[in-house]
Amino acid sequence: MAPPNTEELQSELTHRQSSTKSPIKFERDYLPPNFTIKELRQAIPPHCFERDTLKSFGYTFKDLAIVGALAYAATFIDSHLPLALRYVAWPTYWFFCGAFATGIWVIAHECGHQAFSPSKKINNTVGFILHSALLVPYHSWRISHSKHHKHTGHVNKDQVFVPKTRSSLGLPSKDVDTQQMNHSVLEDTPFITLINLIGQQLFGWPLYLIFNSSGQVYDNRWTNHFNPNSPIFDPKNFNDVIISDIGIIIGLSIIFYFSYIYSFIAVLKYYLIPYLVVNHWLVLITYLQHTDPELPHYREDQWNFIRGAVCTVDRHIGFLDSIFHRITSTHVAHHLFSTMPHYHAEEATIHIKKVLGHYYIFDDTPIFKALWRSFVSCKFIEDEGDIIFYKN
Structure with a gap:
């Protein structure tokens, strides 16, 4: 992301600091954006905001048909293929079934944003069925995810992949740590780091739902997505x-039923391993959209909705972009206008980029290289500061 003009930056910083009671603390002298939602919306053709129920169902049925066809084809693997080919066929099934199931997950997520249809009843019915089939608590996550969208990039109010502070990790204070000494508490061998990364990719999602891992910290309260009295939720x-x-x-009951009828191994091969693949893609996508050394985070006085929404990185994942309904490459547009259907987001992104200029962040780093970079580089933020960035 290109830096703003130096004279503009100095002038703006001077103005901001002279108009406040205490100096604003900007890391990297970062000048935050000041666009309005009206400016951005006016740049996008009106038809991009139109929701077409039949078109949305078309994408849904296509994904479901492909997953069904893959599952049916997999029934022939053990009975018709020699042993050597089975070791190729099953991973191929797991990869593509997990990928298209991730596409279904994206559509269900879109239902939670009311972007699937103009009808709230259709949105919630379709979203509830699809997400429950993927063991996602539809409304619970819809509610917490809405709070994430409303407070993206806010250190104290965002809901997922919330950066840890220096003090919460037991690191020396910034004044003592003047030379960025080695932080032994954060250092692991590459092998241990890889194991931790794999654990995040496979189990980070259920751990977030059950234990609020990587979520906002609520003191002395067990926070999860299944307890209606959890601090994530309001009484309503x-x-x-x-x-x-x-x-x-209901979803778990069906899994247990099929495990009893056909065996646990069958359920493992046809459903549970693809489910872990979905977990992997889900965590990778959301983690890299909001965790990057170039992304600022804001505290209360400097945060606003637009600044938070553009704290997002768009990325390409090759042919998987289309399978994932381009949630990876149009996420900035999605955060700015979450009720926009995915099939208009690519066109909207073209127009948004023209307004955002260098504030639009697109990273074409190979996806697994970017994952490793963020995992080892984005460890903590400072306890103080109005606009701060990840450090390691």
Whole structure:
């Protein structure tokens, strides 16, 4: 991301600091954007905001048909292929089934944003069915995810991949750590780092749902997505959380039923391993969208919705972009206008980029290289400062 003009930066910083009671603390002398939502919306053709229920169902049925066809084809692997080819066929099934199931996950997530259809009833019905089938508590996550969208990049109010502070990791204070001494508490061998990264990719999602891992810290309270009294939720959300829990119970009951009828190994091969693949892609996508050395984070006095929304990185993942309905390469547009359907987001991104200029962040680093870079580089932020960046 290109830096702003130096004279403009110095003038703006001087103006801001002279107009406040205490100096604003900007790391890297970063000048935050000051666009309005009206400016950005006016740059996008009006049809990009139109939701087409039939078109959305078309994408849904296509993904479901492909997953069904893959599962049916997999029934022939053990009975028709020699042993050597089975070791190729099963991973191929797991990869593509997990990928297209991730596409279904994206559509269900879109339902939670009311972007699938103009009808709230259709949105919530489709989202509840699809997410429950993928063991996601639809309404519970819809609510916490909405709070994430409303407070993206806010150190104290964002809901997922919230950066840890220096003090929470037990690191020496910034005044003592003047030479960025080696932080032994954060250092692991590359092998241990890889194991931790794999653990995040496979189990980070259920750990977030159950234990609020990487989420906002609520003192002395067990925070999760299944307890209607969890601090994530308001009293008005009680029934929605219970309904979400019922959806998960139904999903798990079906899994146990098929495990009893066909065996656990069969369920493992046809459903559970693709489910872990979905977890991997889900965590990778969301982690890299909001965790990067170039992304600022804001504290209360400097945060606003636009600044938070553009704290997002767009990326390409090759042919998987289309399978994932381009949630990876149009996420800035999605954060600015979350009710916009995915099939308009690519066109909208073209127009948004013209307004955002250098504030639009696109990173074409190979995806797994970017994952490793963020995992080892984005360890903590400072306890003080109004606009801060990750450090390691």
